[in-house]
Amino acid sequence: MTVVIKVGGARAVDPAGALADVATLVSDGEQVVVVHGGSTKVDETLERLGIEPEYVETPSGVVGRFTDEATMEVFEMAFGHLNTQLVAGLQSEGVDAVGLNGVDGKLLYGPRKSAVRVVEDGRKKIKRGDHSGTIKRVNGDLLESLLSDDYTPVAAPPMAGDDDGDVIPVNTDADRSAAAIAAELDATLVLLTDVAGIYEDPDDPETLIDSVETGAEWAALEDAAEGFMGRKVMAAEEALAGGAPEVVVADANADEPTSSALEGSGTHLHASALSDTEEQQ
Template identity: 85%
Template sequence: MTVVIKVGGARAVDPAGALADVASLVEQGNEVVVVHGGSTKVDETLERLGIEPEYVETPSGVVGRFTDETTMEVFEMAFGHLNTQLVAGLQSEGVDAVGLNGVDGKLLYGPRKSAVRVVEDGKKKIRRGDHSGTIKQVNGDLLESLLGDSYTPVVAPPMAGKDDDEIIPVNTDADRSAAAIAGELDATLVLLTDVSGVYEDPDDPDTLIESVETSDDWQALEAAAEGFMGRKIMAAEEALSGGSPEVVVADANADEPILSALDGDGTHIKAGAVTEEQ
């Protein structure tokens, strides 16, 4: 089995249990790719430098980071530190991990978006100077080569952004990075976060949506996903449309978070729930 695991970057997420589970999966003969976020680390670093993190809302209601040139430099520094820490943690668990970012070997590649449409004070505007991008290609050969040699890739943004005739590092969402990789490898995707899955009532953990198998289930899932969870559902759709057989949204802080997620915990979304019309 091939599994892509997204480890969240929120303050409330402790990666220790996930790293132990990765070691167990690898020991059992599974191929594992770890993808990690780190927005919290970026914000903390910006604040230490006296820079206010900036988030913008798109016309579709999605809230994301506006990444100017200075923020991009901090982004590269923070994500590089986190990547090294996770690789070292996996090495301590006996896993032969290799750290990569999306620029390495053009692992994650697509056009830079220097201008973004945003909503400010109820008005639609164009903001220029953004360093973000949309993944259009994943270098699956690079990942398969590493996996075939028994290495465990640990992947993080930034991605390789095509900017006219240049390739520059640009920001991209870690959940969607994991989704693109899972789709490329036809792998099960596990999105670990700081809650137990998707709740029908976002304020009530007892309303966990356990299984999503039909288009009606999918519509109910989309209606329930609010805030940060909306981005995870967007990533789930991209993974399933790309070739992933299943996406699981589960609690990073559970005992054996990955193993329990693969065994039934969390919200399980099947490929059949996403139709071509969606």
């Protein structure tokens, strides 16, 4: 079994336990790809440099960072530092890890979005100068070559953005990057975050949703997912639609977080829920 593990970049996430668990999985013969975020690190670096991060809301209600040229430079710097630290951490655990970003070998490739639609003061506008992109292709051959040689890839944005034939690094969402990789490899996707899973009531941990297998359960899940969790549900849907058999949203700070997620903890999203949803439409 191949497992893609996305380690969240939130301040409350301590990656040490996840890295130790990756080492256990690899020693047990599992093929693992690690994908990491880094939004908090980017914001901290922007603050140190005196650059105010700018967040925008899309017409669909998704809030994300607007990545201008200066922010993109900080993004590359922050993610490069995090990637090196995670690779070193895995190597300290005895894992032969290899760091990659989406530009390496065009691991993550697609068109650059130089302009985005946003909502400001209740009005829809076009905001130009963005350095973000949409993943259309994953270099699965590169990942499979590394995995077959017993290397553990540690991947992250930026992605390789096609800008009128030129390739430039551009921002892309880490959850959706992990989803694209899981879909390409037909792998189980584990999204590790700073909560135990997805809750029916986001303010009540006792309302954890254990499993989503039907269209009705998926609709309830989408209604329950708020804020950053909505992005994870979007990523999960893309992974399942692309071929991943299962997506689990679980607590990065739990003991053996990925192993316990694979054994039943967290919120388990199954491809059958999407199939059921499509049949009902």
